[in-house]
């Protein structure tokens with residue numbers, strides 16, 4: 001099953017997305033101005049297999065900042081070199097982010113600056129860092145290991161992730177997990193990054209499903225090797241990013257969000273917005289189609305296209321991807337959904353097939369022939385790109 005995936009598209013897809021992620025979406029922090037680093041501290045692994053060195057480094061920094069003292073360059077460097085913070089800085093956050101945000105959130109002398117920044121919303125996740133400041137003792141307890149506070153969720157999380165992945169030839173090893181303080185969330189990078197405060201406040205079953213979602217990303221990324229930049233670029237890269245997000249998040253959300261949506265009872269705020277965006281999927285896909293066709297005919301500027309795509313697909317594709325995955329699941333079955341994990345173009349074609357054959361009161365949006373023609377061209381571009389990669 002896994003090899004079938006590699007016959008056509010997948011070898012390039014995830015890797016391109018990784019590259020796009022770095023180059024296009026996240027603004028690329030430069031390493032040029034970094035001071036030389038002392039060797040990083042060895043990872044601290046708890047009994048559950050989680051690396052807690054990021055939490056330890058955060059607490060050391062927090063203790064200094066709470067006394068209104070500037071941590072040493074060595075302390076900052078130690079934090080930034082822990083596996084979790086290093087992954088966040090490499091993939092997503094600008095180099096100065098944690099230094100600036102932790103100073104503002106934790107130094108008593110910066111109270112006025114903190115209030116202004118909270119009001120203006122200029123520092124991402126700042127309110128979470130304030131909560132971390134107010135719960136340092138809890139974080140200190142968690143730093144001793146996630147095992148003591150939540151039980152070891154890893155084996156169950158691997159099982160949860162497995163449910164929506166092609167069967168492996170051998171049982172999957174648990175991925176590396178790095179605990180840090182970064183925001184109320186996790187990331188499916190390598191290592192998986194999990195916010196300690198966020199995880200600590202979850203019920204055990206919710207934590208298992210949350211980890212399962214992130215593990216799903218990790219294993220999906222392993223299905224294919226990474227590609228060099230510039231393989232697919234410009235508008236095509238933006239469109240591929242969107243299609244990949246729809247599949248990656250849409251399927252991973254089956255691992256955790258599905259349970260929350262189907263649990264009944266009142267929904268938390270963030271899921272109410274999710275549900276309403278999800279209900280708009282037919283019209284949102286129609287708008288996505290217009291963007292794609294305009295870009296392929298007139299050649300939209302990638303920056304404009306990127307902005308427009310993010311407006312059409314809120315929350316990086318989660319709710320609309322969920323809708324598409326759900327339709328494939330209901331109409332074509334789980335085997336089909338799972339067989340194409342890692343291949344977003346096949347995912348869109350599966351959605352198309354399911355939408356066409358859906359009978360019932362609801363009308364599904366079906367992409368046009370021109371859109372299908374674009375998909376074919378994108379697929380051919382990716383194939384030729386992959387062939388060039390293989391010849392290297």
Ligand SMILES: [Zn+2]
Pocket residue numbers: 188213217248249252
């Ligand atoms: Zn995700």
